[in-house]
Amino acid sequence: MNAPTPMAGLQPPAPLSPSAWPHLPAMVADVAGQHADRTAFTCVMPNGMNGSLSYAEVQAHSDAFAHYLRAVCQLHAGDRVALQLPNSLAYPVALLGVLKAGCVAVNTNPLYTPAEMAHQFKDSGAQAVVIVDLFADKLEAILAQTDIRHVVIARLPEFFPPLVGGIVQAVLRHWHRQVPRHALQAVTLADALALGRAAVPGPASIYREGLGPDSLALLQYTGGTTGVAKGAMLTHGNLLANLEQMLAMARSRIEPGREVVLTALPLYHIFAFTVNFLVMFRMGAHNVLVPNPRPVQNLQRAFENYPITWVTGVNTLYNALLSEEWFTAFPPRHLKAAGGGGAAMHAAVVARWEKLTGTPLIEGYGLTEASPVVSFQPLDGPRRPDTIGLPAPGTEVRLADDEGDPVAPGEPGELLLRGPQVMQGYWKRPEATAEVLKDGWLHTGDIAVRDPDGVLRIVDRKKDLVLVSGFNVYPNEVEAVLAEHPGVQEAAVIGVPDARSGEAVRAYVVRRDPALAIDDLRSHCAARLTSYKRPVHYEFRDELPKTPIGKILRKNLRAEVLSACQEA
């Protein structure tokens, strides 16, 4: 549809204007002053109950929390503070408080098992934790193994109006029985703020000494899917650069102080952290936080009650929304654009979304180690489905073969990048760092192709490739073909050992149409894929294993098959 304009050779990166601020607390203070009375965050429960904080309140509460950490807990600049919170009003207060204190935030998935928590807390050397009460019992089980000396407990309906918050909490505690008993020595977030305010009145800018672009802001753990989780070290400069990079690509549809963004993805994940939280905060947007987007019906009241202008999500979230009648019958009227990432978007899903909402859904590419945004499709210009667009301003990208040499134009190669958003390395893991950071180039492990116009396409993860009789099969391609079938809700493709071809393609399919049969899929694929790419095995499932943000976990499917093979 959009004819590519040929361009010669490698392009230099588009220029990036430097951030106006040396560190995040300076940005937060400026923005909060500018938009003081505007609502910054609203947390929406599935039944519509909600609480909100204005920019001024976020600023004041996070100042108090910074004082609590520094003056009451006696933490020092650079000390790690773990945050184990779902999307809720406690999150921005705690996170910004940690940064204002000059400490380093350690984002932690609230659904982690005690063993995973223990690893992350020990590895990061966290001295304090802010945890939601729903999971306090898990912390109790492993606290002794860690260096954590200060435990702050937050409630899900933190900062809600008292009656409403009381009802939400009572339902969680007495009906859902999700608030476990614990014997932790802990303070509540409300008490911590009061202690902080009492200890030091006034702003937290007193802790900015020594804080600069090179100061560590965040330890973002990644790689849990392959062995041990490592903490990517992201500085204030990394994050500020990445938010300017994101803005450079999306500013045309982000009006300061006018946007309402729906945050259904968890803020402890780098995608929502940077794109929804930092970028939208920087632009004075109203951020609508949903604690749990599953089932997707939990988003209904958020869409009904707030004039959502921006959404970000992963393929599975968009796909799920498109299967909801309340959504398709009344698509959001104020929407300006949507951003997709985290895992490959399927062209069929993008097409249906854009047709329904009449607004663009742009796909981007990123990874924790790059804060995370590396590239995005243009918001207003021409774009092709299944591409990840152009590198963000200030980002150099090259494609290399296994020896690190550039691949020929149009050939697939590992995507390497260099730019101001690239992490400083993995926390206390020089060997692991040396494996991915070479001469300033971040080796992503993703295989990409560069089209003649410079637009990038991700072909697949290096380790997800299926090798059928010596031919590379990219699972993404096969999944996308399966997803085109109207009877298919979603699909996952992996390689399984095969006596004849080495590996064979195996497809897991969740049906939209219960009458869909394997033969329908066979003929569908036969019409669209070369023979070696076609799935040999099909299996229908009720659902697919996924990460917290909805990325399909192919490795779990592979593990199932391998264990079945071993048993046989």
Add this chain to the structure above:
Amino acid sequence: MLSDFETQLLSVMMMVIMLGMGASLTFKDFALALRKPTGIGIGLVTTYVLTPLVGVTLATVLNLPPAYAVGLILMACLPGGTTSNIFNYFSKGVLSLSLLMTVVSTLFAVLLVPLILGLLTQNIEGEWRIPPENVARVLFVLLVPTLIGMGLRKWKPNVGAVIEMVGGALGVVVILFLIVSWVPRNYGLLLTTPWQVYAGAIGLGVVGFAVGYAFARLVRQDKRRARTIALETGIQNGPLGVLIVLLSFEGSQQQQVLLIPVLYSLFIVLTSSALTVWFRRITAREEAARDNAKIGALPSPA
């Protein structure tokens, strides 16, 4: 018999219940409901064909005198209330379906309740009949708080959500109120009440559950949806029935007709609670079985 004050209190509570029902709805819900012919069909058939038939059949089989028959048939003709949504929530039913059926039955209540009630009470002596206009008027008046509830939800989601919960809980509170204020003063009556009346009052709910479930399975709804439909079919808007009787009869006549709606309201709380606990267990077991199937398919961590 209830005092004037109690009648007024009941009316006010009924208003709040309808306010809560309104706060659980949006105009979009109505529009969505109209797009779902299966849901509408099931809702209409269970509310306005199956339960009325259950009521009439029970009244005939048990050979109830007109005073009781009218009470029973009235209860059988009423739409489902928000109470059924609460029980469905607690029993892990399909909430959207429950809501849809309540929406549909309420939407059509102003028209269908008087019509069917008139039809089914044709053979009953005139003095015992409930004038259909009366029923229509009560239902129409109750539409006002429903609309206000919808407005409240749009205006302030927090207010809407709180009222939705309060209204739903009040359905149960009203029944407790009846137990506390009505039962002690009428225990003599309760002791002399023939067993047929009890059978009718309890049977309407219990047979309603069974018929609703059977019908749902017949029209090929899965088991979880069928459980939702069963609860939705058996649970009628009890307080509404009590209110209509209070506004239609006086004196000892009122007391006699009131008996079945009150008894129904008392017993439906018990039977629905029992059923809810049971359904909840079944759903939990089904969910666990699904999870186990998945875990079993995964390799053990060793």
